[in-house]
Amino acid sequence: MSTTTEAEVESQGKTTTVALHATGHVRDRMDQPHQEFSFEGDTLRDLLETLFDERPELAEMLIAETEAEATTSGWAEPPENLPGKWHKNPEGEQTKPYARVLIDGKFNEVLDGFDTEIEDGDRVSLVYPFIFCC
Template identity: 65%
Template sequence: MGSNHATTANRTTEAAPDRAGATTTVTVRCTGHVRDAVGTHELEFAFEGTTLRAFLEAFFDEYELEEMLIAETEAEATHSGWAPVPDDLPGTWRKNPEGEQTRPYARVCINGRFNEHLGGFEAALEDGDRVALIYPFMFCC
């Protein structure tokens, strides 16, 4: 397990450009509202390209989930009830640029890691990787 983590970290820090004609097959895991929209919790999905961006474009062509998952503006990516971010945050904080963020509560993971920690939408994907599209059901009293 440790070696897979190291391999994933090394391979995704330098996002490779899509190879012309390369086809990648990943396992897609769906939760919550995404599972309802797709109709299953897991499926194999082949697409042309080698990046998360290429996967998302192909997946959204087949399943109309882009509006559910992807925020086009900073306002769409932020929930009104979230606490303000302090000016001086400890450690390293990564956030995808505007237009490449998920909506509040929605997440995209590659092999169990959030995509913003792997190069955002330019994160490299390989055959057999797991892509999780997460949008949990939210209930309030």
């Protein structure tokens, strides 16, 4: 049985419009890589659900469904005691290696992940850079 939170009740029926931008491989897949995008709700999760319903191939490019899809070999081992507060988004709410979602220039991982609140006029960027290797 699903319960509805107070924040979900408040966001129902609310429409938010953001400046949606895409770079790299995501840009190549979008008809308009720079556009205004409106969706019902007020969180990054609401925006992504709406966008991915319209363009499921973007979810396949950006979102890692498992921990294995979210990691890549070659990352340096982090020091034992990292400064500040560090956390990962939960499994299924992470981006694939090198892909990122930003709100006003900040990675969603350093905000509230997919539960980050979004306001009218915010800039949301979908980033999947071109990577060329040997």
